[in-house]
Amino acid sequence: METKLQKNWWRSAVVYQIYPRSFCDSNGDGIGDIPGIVSKLPYLKELGVDVIWLSPVYASPNCDNGYDISDYRAIHPDFGTMEDMDQLIREAGRMGIRILMDLVINHTSDRHEWFQKALANDPVYRDYYIFREGKADGSLPNNWGSFFAGDVWESAGDGTYYLHLFAPGQPDLNWHNPRVYEEVCDILRFWLDKGIAGFRCDVINVLYKNTLEDGKKQLALTGKEHYLSTDGTHDILQRLRRDVFSKYDCFTVGETVLVDTKTAMKLCGSNRGELDMVFGFEHMEADQIGVKWFKTPYHPKRLIDALDRWQREMEWNANYLENHDQPRSVSRFGDVCGYHKESAKMLCGLNLSLRGTPYIYEGEEIGMTNGDFSGLSEIQDVESHNVYKMMCDLHFPASVRDKLLLQTTRDNARTPMQWTDEKYAGFSEGEPWLKVNANHTWINVETQERDPDSILAFYRKMIAFRKNSDALKWGDYRKFPSVSGVYVFRRRTRLECLVIYANLTPHRKKAPIFLGTCLFGNYPEEGREEGWLRPYEFRILQK
Ligand code: ISL
Ligand code: CA
Numbered sequence: 001m002e003t004k005l006q007k008n009w010w011r012s013a014v015v016y017q018i019y020p021r022s023f024c025d026s027n028g029d030g031i032g033d034i035p036g037i038v039s040k041l042p043y044l045k046e047l048g049v050d051v052i053w054l055s056p057v058y059a060s061p062n063c064d065n066g067y068d069i070s071d072y073r074a075i076h077p078d079f080g081t082m083e084d085m086d087q088l089i090r091e092a093g094r095m096g097i098r099i100l101m102d103l104v105i106n107h108t109s110d111r112h113e114w115f116q117k118a119l120a121n122d123p124v125y126r127d128y129y130i131f132r133e134g135k136a137d138g139s140l141p142n143n144w145g146s147f148f149a150g151d152v153w154e155s156a157g158d159g160t161y162y163l164h165l166f167a168p169g170q171p172d173l174n175w176h177n178p179r180v181y182e183e184v185c186d187i188l189r190f191w192l193d194k195g196i197a198g199f200r201c202d203v204i205n206v207l208y209k210n211t212l213e214d215g216k217k218q219l220a221l222t223g224k225e226h227y228l229s230t231d232g233t234h235d236i237l238q239r240l241r242r243d244v245f246s247k248y249d250c251f252t253v254g255e256t257v258l259v260d261t262k263t264a265m266k267l268c269g270s271n272r273g274e275l276d277m278v279f280g281f282e283h284m285e286a287d288q289i290g291v292k293w294f295k296t297p298y299h300p301k302r303l304i305d306a307l308d309r310w311q312r313e314m315e316w317n318a319n320y321l322e323n324h325d326q327p328r329s330v331s332r333f334g335d336v337c338g339y340h341k342e343s344a345k346m347l348c349g350l351n352l353s354l355r356g357t358p359y360i361y362e363g364e365e366i367g368m369t370n371g372d373f374s375g376l377s378e379i380q381d382v383e384s385h386n387v388y389k390m391m392c393d394l395h396f397p398a399s400v401r402d403k404l405l406l407q408t409t410r411d412n413a414r415t416p417m418q419w420t421d422e423k424y425a426g427f428s429e430g431e432p433w434l435k436v437n438a439n440h441t442w443i444n445v446e447t448q449e450r451d452p453d454s455i456l457a458f459y460r461k462m463i464a465f466r467k468n469s470d471a472l473k474w475g476d477y478r479k480f481p482s483v484s485g486v487y488v489f490r491r492r493t494r495l496e497c498l499v500i501y502a503n504l505t506p507h508r509k510k511a512p513i514f515l516g517t518c519l520f521g522n523y524p525e526e527g528r529e530e531g532w533l534r535p536y537e538f539r540i541l542q543k
Pocket of ligand 2: 025027
């Protein structure tokens with residue numbers, strides 16, 4: 001009933017993801033920074049989180065907002081200094097909060113010293129990356145497709161090309177080279193010695209490419225069969241754990257793209273000695289086909305089925321509904337117009353009742369919505385610009401292009417954090433790097449702190465509830481049959497048995513039998529209609 005896994009501290013932790021550019025700007029340059037984060041530690045403490053996952057703050061030319069690192073041991077001046085970083089680790093630590101760093105080791109920036117030397121034909125550094133000649137007929141070295149649309153080869157200027165699965169400014173490292181492995185181990189130790197909590201490992205299951213042969217032609221990501229979750233990657237992950245992670249009190253969460261539960265278990269099963277948990281993406285596909293740029297109408301059943309499958313088939317999950325790459329969950333799975341509060345609270349309850357370590361993305365705790373951009377000119381995201389270009393090349397009509405762009409752009413999640421109803425939402429004194437959503441006048445922290453019934457208040461209570469519940473932290477999971485769009489499951493230890501009801505629809509729903517005392521929910525008990533759930537209702541019953 002109870003978990004057979006070790007009860008490590010990071011399993012019962014609640015993690016809060018910060019996208020540093022958009023969280024809090026301390027000096028009015030319009031860019032969030034580390035001193036800004038330090039100033040908000042009391043807020044995070046009150047929310048009840050244990051770990052902050054920081055999206056990259058390293059030196060970077062920002063072709064992909066920090067996911068292109070030019071120096072792994074330096075802080076980008078936009079964000080502050082290494083002293084600021086040390087202070088953040090220290091002050092957070094004093095409050096019982098630890099810092100999880102983002103680890104981007106599939107690629108570096110093209111401005112990284114290693115790549116600059118490689119371009120200059122230094123034989124040692126040339127082999128840190130993947131350079132190839134074009135084919136005899138003058139075409140590119142292979143037919144692979146990039147995660148950001150387009151091909152994966154960029155000219156190195158000397159007649160050769162280098163491989164980049166993401167933007168051209170993100171050349172892939174050559175993981176066949178033992179020196180690359182050693183370099184990365186040193187970087188890990190540099191950060192772990194500072195006392196951080198561990199790493200969120202960016203696209204970690206694509207490191208080791210088996211071959212550079214042509215791939216099977218596909219709508220997107222041609223070539224992926226040659227690099228997704230290869231044996232070489234498993235081997236690297238096992239060695240990293242043995243040589244480095246096992247020597248520290250830390251944990252790792254892998255961002256693993258395009259994996260099912262079977263592969264995910266190979267990447268983080270407790271008998272594998274690789275990662276501690278992974279972010280799956282199957283539940284993010286509840287409103288898309290194949291690639292995330294093509295949206296389909298959202299069906300709650302698809303979300304429930306994917307969550308349920310991962311709950312049943314994984315030993316442990318990294319649960320999330322939002323991150324810096326995805327549209328806002330309340331815009332996607334909730335109802336911003338009719339049931340903003342109710343649906344945001346239901347999503348909170350759901351995310352924090354599932355078995356696994358919960359992750360909350362900045363702003364999710366106040367129900368921030370997708371950005372209110374008017375078109376491409378207001379969008380910064382490199383992926384969006386590439387995809388837009390691809391849609392133009394494929395002659396998509398302008399109206400379709402704009403619709404897909406606004407629905408899927410990663411900037412939806414990257415708009416400045418809404419602290420107050422002031423001009424720049426209390427995020428900055430100066431004009432922010434990305435447009436503030438006009439709805440900050442009513443969706444903001446300050447307003448919600450005054451309202452005991454707010455989404456923020458609900459998050460605080462739900463986190464506290466989870467902390468006090470062994471069933472939610474360690475209990476087993478079982479789904480019960482229910483009507484469509486209603487997710488009912490049990491979390492149970494020997495001493496505690498909870499049944500969770502989540503209505504994922506805007507309709508009243510006939511609920512399966514209610515027995516037990518309601519301990520927690522997003523509607524008042526008064527006026528309850530026996531045997532019915534209200535729109536987006538969430539309840540926890542004790543059996
Ligand atoms: O949704 C996806 C997979 O189904 C992709 O968006 C995938 O998560 C993403 O492309 C990989 O993301 C990570 O690596 C990128 C960076 O741009 C993202 O911000 C990061 O989260 C390259 O480093
Ligand atoms: Ca700043």
